[in-house]
Amino acid sequence: MNKHVTPYQTEGEAKKKQVEQMFDNIAHRYDFLNHLLSAGIDKLWRKKAIKHIANFHPKRMMDMATGTGDFAIDAVNGLQLESLVALDLSEEMLAIGRKKLNPKNAKIIEFVKGDSENLEYPNEEFDAMTAGFGVRNFENLEQGLQEMHRVLKPGAPLVILEVSQPDNKFLKAIFSIYFKGILPLIGNLFSKDPRAYTYLPESVEAFPKGKDFTNILEKVGFRNAKYKALTLGICAMYLCEK
Numbered sequence: 001m002n003k004h005v006t007p008y009q010t011e012g013e014a015k016k017k018q019v020e021q022m023f024d025n026i027a028h029r030y031d032f033l034n035h036l037l038s039a040g041i042d043k044l045w046r047k048k049a050i051k052h053i054a055n056f057h058p059k060r061m062m063d064m065a066t067g068t069g070d071f072a073i074d075a076v077n078g079l080q081l082e083s084l085v086a087l088d089l090s091e092e093m094l095a096i097g098r099k100k101l102n103p104k105n106a107k108i109i110e111f112v113k114g115d116s117e118n119l120e121y122p123n124e125e126f127d128a129m130t131a132g133f134g135v136r137n138f139e140n141l142e143q144g145l146q147e148m149h150r151v152l153k154p155g156a157p158l159v160i161l162e163v164s165q166p167d168n169k170f171l172k173a174i175f176s177i178y179f180k181g182i183l184p185l186i187g188n189l190f191s192k193d194p195r196a197y198t199y200l201p202e203s204v205e206a207f208p209k210g211k212d213f214t215n216i217l218e219k220v221g222f223r224n225a226k227y228k229a230l231t232l233g234i235c236a237m238y239l240c241e242k
């Protein structure tokens with residue numbers, strides 16, 4: 001479903017390659033734009049996700065599609081972890097994440113270049129997993145989710161955050177003006193990648209939402225899949241367990 005929406009719409013080039021190239025291109029501006037365009041609310045969304053994960057007392061965790069590592073760093077600060085694998089396709093995003101580590105979290109977080117759809121970890125390796133604003137970019141969504149399921153221990157939690165759209169028609173219209181009009185202009189101005197912040201609303205629109213996405217989580221084997229609308233529905237938090 002989300003296969004047809006690609007960053008550069010290059011015929012014959014895999015979505016994965018284009019996603020990697022796009023995040024490599026915008027990595028130097030990613031954190032600045034992320035906090036500007038979300039007015040810092042993204043921090044609260046991650047905090048809610050980590051509060052949920054804390055109920056499971058994980059020791060070894062993975063942050064999937066970690067980008068520049070904000071989720072991973074917040075997880076180490078909010079949980080009693082022994083190790084965390086922060087995995088991403090984009091080497092440039094990871095390089096920025098590595099620079100953000102302090103001596104305490106550098107002992108726990110390992111930034112690893114990798115692909116969600118082909119994880120080089122054994123079955124049942126991790127006690128918990130998070131994925132912030134990443135799964136929408138997967139080339140093969142079900143394969144990525146299946147791999148995430150495979151490397152989790154039975155009963156382990158997965159929390160996925162994704163950009164969404166308000167259900168309320170009036171709010172949706174206002175959000176749309178911002179998301180499709182203002183955000184691409186600001187994004188383009190600072191990132192110098194004209195497609196990156198146009199691809200963002202396109203990929204959000206094409207991505208399954210709410211029950212459609214929890215059905216996919218259950219189809220690949222997760223249990224108790226639920227979702228919560230955060231901040232008037234502009235962010236969706238999906239919770240489930242292996």
Ligand SMILES: C[S@@+](CC[C@H](N)C(=O)[O-])C[C@H]1O[C@@H](n2cnc3c(N)ncnc32)[C@H](O)[C@@H]1O
Binds near residue numbers: 064066068070131
């Ligand atoms: C919007 S960024 C989110 C970064 C970070 N999680 C955050 O919350 O700010 C999406 C990230 O997903 C990564 N990504 C996309 N597809 C991936 C895949 N198949 N495997 C691993 N990472 C992937 C991209 O490289 C990018 O860094």
